[in-house]
Structures are given as structure tokens and as C-alpha cells.
Amino acid sequence: MIVATKVQHSVECTFRRSLSFQGEDWSKQLALCLKELPAVAEVILVLSPELYQLVQVDKPQVPDAELKSALRWQLKELVSLELDDMQFDYLDLPSSHQQQAQRLQLVVSSRHLLQQLVRSFHQNHLSITTILPEEWLFKAFIPRQPQPILVLSHRSGQDVSMMIVRGEQVCFSRRIRGLQQLEQLSLDALQQGYLDTLGLEVQRSVDYFEGQMKQAPVRHLCLALDSELQAEIAVFFRELGFAKVEILDFTPWFPDLPLVQQVQFAVPLAAAMGTELLAAQEDSLENAS
Secondary structure, three states, X not given: OEEEEEXXXXXXXXXXXXXXXXXXXXXXXHHHHHHXXXXXXXXXXXXXXXXXXXEEEEOOOOOHHHHHHHHHHHHOXXXXXOHHHEEEEEEEOOOOOOOOOOEEEEEEEEHXXXXXXXXXXXXXXXXXXXXXXXXXXXXXXXXXOOOOXXXXXXXXXXXXXXXXXXXXXXXXXXXXXXXXXXXXXXXXXXXXXXXXXXXXXXXXXXXXXXXXXXXXXXXXXXXXXXXXXXXXXXXXXXXXXXXXXXXXXXXXXXXXXXXXXXXXXXXXXHHHHHHHHHHHHHHHHHHXX
């Protein structure tokens, strides 16, 4: 949890806390942390991956007014939530003229869970303005360019997350399952199969993006991993064929934290930065009109 403040044209972190809990025992810890918060103007709630599911579907051929209803019935067969407990949103995936149907990526969460979270904030006189999935947030740190950029991120206890961004659009995302505890691995452990497995999964996804989705080649890779061995991992991906591999640097915002903790707090920072960038774009449009 962080509090971010706009300072001229950047965002500065003025408060941060980390919560630890097991299973569903989060409400008491959250309540204690919320009481420590300084005065804030708005709250952005970021959902961790275990609190939502990602699904890709063909876009139903229905009028826009009926789209969400049609998607809800499609999701009934694809996610583990009950129909009346689904809360979801979606984004358009890039398409080419070779594709017969437009594809959508949906993020689905439990309405009951979200209501519990919102209630916890309301009880502390805080209103949530935005709810976001963690999956797509790191795009706030990615340079905007016409060519696709692949982002690999990892936080303790989670699977490796992979995302392809072009311009301001998330074009592809997935979790690479079974590759948890990256931050605990030694260089020997990485070299004894872990990196080969990671590289294979990345290459499969890139092949799908370029071949099946008919998109431009991916030659640029960004890393945001909570591992002290990021430099060695970067070398591996350069040898795998990526023309440019860079490590995202969060030190300007968290100069007093070690790398592992920087990546942990970078997720809410990305949410704050993404909202700030959106606000700046809206201001620009208003000034131009």
C-alpha cells in the first residue's frame, strides 16, 4: 500500500506499508493499515492475481447494449464463479484482417469479495475511485512506441507475469504457471532448467502473438523481477535473441529499499502513475478543445 502525491510532472511516494496475512484473514490487517493512512483524495484498489481470473473470448456479434449480457453467459462455462457473483470488465485485443473474429480479454472477479473490500474502505471514510487488476499495470513504466514491447514481472509467491504492450494498448497477457519463488533461486538453480523453462514459455507466447495474432515481431523486453539476479536473467534473454533487454528501475521512487521490496511496491505505484497519466491526457484534450 502506498500514498502517491503529484509533484510537478511526476509522482512521489509519501507513505508505504506492506500487509502480511494468510488465506482470507485480510480484513483486520487492512483495517489497521487504513487507520495509519494520511489524508488522501482518492483510492485506487489493485487486485492481486488470486482475486481475479483472465479469459480470452471471441467478441459476440450483438449490439453494444447487449454485449455485457452476452459475455456474462459465455463466462458461465469458463470461470469458477457463480453467474450472479461475477463482476467483470474487458479490453479489445489487437486484430488483423486475417482474423475472422475480434477477440476480447476479460478480467473477472467475485462481486461479493469486491463488496467486502469496498465496505472496509467505506468504514474508514475512504471511497474507492478505481479498481484495477495487477496484470496490466506495468505498462505505466513502458515507453510508448509503435513496436511491441514484452514485459516480464514477478513478485514473491506469484507466478511470472508476461505482457505485450504496443503504444498504450495491452495486446497480450498471461501468467506462466509453476515458476514461483523466483526471488529465492540461486544462479545455479536458474541455470539448471528454470531459465530454459521460462525462455520456452516466453518464446511460445511470442510465436503465438506474431504467428496466430499476425502482429509485429517482438524484439524489446523489459524486466521487473524481484530477483537480485536480474542482470544474469537479462543476459539469458539477449542470448535468446531479443535485440533490446532492459531492467525497469524503481530506485528514483524507492531509493532506500532493496530490489525485492522495490518491485513489491512498484505495482501500486504503477496504478497511481497510470491514473496520473490518464488525467494528464484528459487535461491536454480539454486544453486543446
